[in-house]
Amino acid sequence: MNFELSQDHKVLQDSVRDFVVKEIKPLAMQTDEEHMIPDALVAKMGEMGLLGSYLPEEYGGAGMDMLSYAIVVEEVSKACGSSGVLISAHTSLASGPIYSFGTEAQKRKWLPALNSGKIIGCFLLTEPDAGSDCGAITTSFRRDGDEYVINGSKIFITNGGYLGTGVVFATSDKSLKHKGVSAFIIDLKSTGVVILKNEKKLGIRGSYTTAFALDNVRIPAENLLGVEGQGFKIAMDTLNGGRIGIASQALGIAEGAFELALAYSKERKQFGAPICDLQAIQFKLADMYAKIETAKLMTYKAACLKDAKKSYTMESALCKMLASEAATFVTKEAIQIHGGYGFICDYEVERMFRDAKITEIYEGTNEVQRVVISKLLLA
C-alpha cells in the first residue's frame, strides 16, 4: 500500500495549483458576484487541458487517469467551487458517457470540441418531478424517419447556459419506468431548445443551473447513445463516475476553507494571543483536518479503483458522502473561527460555506448515497 502521489501526479498537482492561484483564485469573488465564470477564464481552463483530463489523446483529451482528474477538480475547487463543478459536470457527465457508450463516429464528432473546452458539456436528466427517482422522467422521444423528436422539460442542468453539447434522457413510454429510458447526444443550439431560466442559487453562483423546455426538438437518429432502452444504465453508470468529481469538488472546497481558517487562527489575536492558542479553536482545527483527510483518502481510493478497472460503486458513494459532509462541516467551522468577519461577504469563507451545501445534494443526494452503500452491504 502506498499513499504517496506518483511523481507524475505531483507534477500535475503543482502545475494545476500554480494555474489556480494565478488565474482562478483572483476571479473567484467576481465569479460569485456576477453569477458567471468569465468566458476568458473558461477558455484558459480549456487551453490548460483541464476540460479533457482523463479522456484519451486520440479524442483531444490529455489521456490522464481518474486520479489526475480528481486532483484537477480538487485543486480548482480550493479556490472556486463554481469552476470546479463546471469541470466536473462537463467531464464526468457529458464527455464521460459519450466516451463510454458512444460509437467511434460519435466520439470523433463530439469529443474533440468538448475536450478542448471550445464547447461546454452538460447532462440533462433531472425534471421537475424526477430527481432521485430518475426512472420517473416524462420527457418523451419518438422516432420519425432519420430523426428522433424530443418533447419535455429539464431542470437544474449544470452548465446548461452555455448551450453546448448535452446528453439528454427521454422515455418512449413513461409507464415502462426506467426500462423505457434512452440517452441521446443533443446540440443545445437546435431549434426547439428553449432556456426557461438560469436559476439564482445559494451557492456555486458562477455555475449555470438551467431550466429547459424541449419543444419538438429534432435530433439525428445517429445521436442515439448506446441502444434504445439503455438510458437508465447509462445514467447510473455516469453518475457513479461523476460522484468522484463531486467528491473532489467538495474536498477542494473544504481544503480551501481550512487553509483560510488555519491562517486566520494564527493571525487573529484576542486576549493578547493568537486564537489558535485556545484549545476551543485547536479542537475545531483537528476535527476539520480529520474530516478532510478521511474524505481525501476515500476520494483518491475510488479514483484509483476506477483506474484499476475494479468495482468502485461503494467507494464512489462513500467518497461523495464523506467529502460533501466534510465540506459543509469544515466551511461552517471556518466561519466560526473567523467570527463576525466570517459572516461578511468580503471574506471568502462566506462564499465557501454557501458553495459547500449543494455537494450534499447533487449527483445523488447523500440519502441516495446511503441507500447505495447499505444496499451493497446487504446484497
Added chain:
Amino acid sequence: MKILVCIKQVPDMESRFKPDSAGVWFSETDLAFRMNEYDEYAVEQAVRLKEQLGGEPELTVLSIGPDRVVEAMKKALAMGCDRGVQVQDPSVHLKDPWQIASIIAEFAGREKFDLIFTGLQSQDRGSAQVGVAVAEIINYACATTVVAFEYADGVVTVKRELEGGTKGIVQLRTPALVTCQLGLNVPRYPTLPNIMKAKKKEILVLPVAELLHEEARAVTASFYPRAKKGSGIVLEGDVGDQVEKLLGILKEKTTVLR
C-alpha cells in the same frame, strides 16, 4: 543548435525551515519542493528561443540531486524541453557552488552546447555563483541578471538589470551562458497534454561520481534560523525625551542619519 538549461529543485519558500541534525543545512522532512523560480525564467526563455528557431534546437534540462529532482525536470520537459539529465546525488546539499559548477561544466564540456541558461541564483542557497563559474570553467561568454533576451545569427543581445533600475545592453557571441532574473518573462503553465507528452521524454541518469572531480572550496560551518524578533522598544517620557532617545537609536543602530 544545442541548448542547456540548468535547474534546481528548492523547497517551497512558504515552508518552515528547521536546521538538520548536522546543523549545516535545513531538514527536508515534510518540505514540499518545486522548481527554483529563477530557473523557471531560464526554462521559459530557452523554450521561446527554440520556438523562435522553428523547433530546431535541442533543449536539454539538467538538474543535480536525489530522485525527487525529477519532478522539477518533468515540469521543464512539460514546458517544452526535449530531454532531461539527472546527475544523481543524494547529498547535493553538501556540495559548494564550485563543485556544482564543476559538475555542470564537466557535462557541458562534453556536449558542446551553443547556449546555456541558468537562473540568477537559487532561492534556498542564493550564492549566485554557479552560472558564472560554469561559464568561466568552460570559457564561455557570460551575462548575468538578464531581464530581456534576443538571439540572431549566433549573437545574443541581453538587457541586464543594474543597481537602482539602471539597465545595460550587452552583446555576446555564442557559445555563451546567461543567468536569468525576475522580469525576463512570464513562464508558461505546463498544460495537461504536455505533462503527458513529457512522460515519454528521455531522462538520462548519471551518477555524480562520473562528473565530479573537484574538492569543495567552501564548507558550511553552521546553519541556524534567524533570532526571534524582540518585542520592540517603547519610548517613554515627555515628547522632548522621546525625540532625543529616538535620534540616539537612529544614529547608533541605523544608517539613516549618517
